[in-house]
Amino acid sequence: MSLLNLKDKGINLQQNIPLSRYTFTKTGGCAEYLAFPKNLDELKLLVETANKDEQPITVIGNASNLIIRDGGIDGLVIILTDMKSIKVEGNEVTADAGAKIIDTSFTAAKAGLSGMEFAAGIPGSIGGAVFMNAGAYGGETQEVVKSVKVLTRDLEIKTYSNEDMEFSYRHSKVQETGDIVVEATFALKPGNKLEILDHMNYLNALRRYKQPLEYPSCGSVFKRPKGHFVGPMIIKAGLQGKQIGGAQDSMKHAGFIVNKGGATATDYLDLIHYIQKVIKEKYDIDLHTEVRIIGKE
Template sequence: MKFPIEKLPNIEFKINEPMSKYTFTKTGGNADVLAFPKSRDELVSIINTARDYDIKITIVGNASNLIIKDGGIRGIVIILPNFKQISVDGNVVFAEAGATIIDTTIVAQQYGLTGLEFAAGIPGSVGGAVFMNAGAYGGELTDAFLSAEVLMPDGQILNFNHEDMKFAYRHSAIQENGGIVISAKFQLAKGDKEEIQKEMDHLNALRRSKQPLEYPSCGSVFKRPEGHFTGPLIIEAGLQGKIIGGAQVSMKHAGFIVNIDGATATDYMDLIHLIQREIKQKFDIELQTEVRIIGEDKK
């Protein structure tokens, strides 16, 4: 069944839209319907209408740590770039789900608030970062998280506190309950603006020197296996620089797969599966993907 966009005439929709225009890998098939809600009322209207017509809903945040398969996504896809308000109240930073984590750290620094420096270069949205408990350089979202507004599948908007979120390594309760993060609050501490900026600059310089930011990629592909680091395992397996189609295991950081020449999502998937097989065979370690993989295979 097709989503009845005529019932919601004031909301921006795109039909049969290539998701490669939005993903950080520049790959992915078409979404049947892509929605750009501008307010929580519009978001709730989309969710309720989809539920009434039994149409599948997919949320993609800002599509950074994401692979969308070449067959695309059926039903309706919701993207939240219009949800980007950030504000500060005392030591608490409020950010809507579509705001970038980078912008959120910049606002925190401007108010002299410390606790989010580790996230200064993470390219995801606030919603996506909460969804996967994003982290870098020894910090994770759980360290600063205070609460989140979550739109549940039944249309209710609930407030989730830290305990409700059940954070673990690259995991939150949102991955299981089908909710959509609308906004989040972060509890920070007073700090020195210059020191905060210095730490952010330091971590961003590290990121530029060690990560292949010059190519499209989905960021870190695999979760870190206990007791090991993924990059060195891939190097030891002789897979750094390996190319399938237009996708390559990065020569700068073997934990990344980069799009060097018109890669498809299938190229990415084939390379991921090859790495997993080789690491299992050589080291008896099962690599799990950190990147979220959604959509259908191309028929």
């Protein structure tokens, strides 16, 4: 069975679709094949068929902290946003990989569960948050993950504990293994619902005040070097407002690069490389990207 035959099985599969429709930067080339599985069975069938067709597989969540190069992606791209169930049982919340971490954090809050407040404004998916160990405002995904269910590229279902995931700053084990995050369970603590929601609303107000949410962007671009803050360093180097093509280092938050209109992924990458070059020359500091960069030149 080829990938195209999966349409006959009711799977949402398309060809040569611009990924700029889905990325938060509004940039990126085409996916050769693009699929939106609705459940684990469809995901398994997609992976199995791509394996038989010897097609490479790229899995994407909410595409919020992601740059897809202008050459696009060969093979099968799977976007998991149609797998978005969220369940609360006792002090635990279990969410599908495609569920938004914002929705998951607010579901927890409305159930009077504390621990995910830091994620109230993170625009990524659960799968992406686990993959990247996403964090904000002093909290990280690893602090609340109890277990992660994955589908291996060999179609095996595995459940990893928090320790198994080998979390570190913006890193998890699945970045190396290629396992596809299917679901995550979060262990939380009972709290006062109104206080939890109030704190989350405060963090989101802070986010709106500090971050350039009025423009497309991929969020925070660079990892924080030990002992330094990226934004102030970029400002001190005179790089805030620097623009290449339609991509600009944000005037509101220098750690963000925004699409001012008509930007390409190449504009983003050229600006990233320019900032890295200047910071290295001025301060002998290597800036590494937090944003995930994939696809062909």
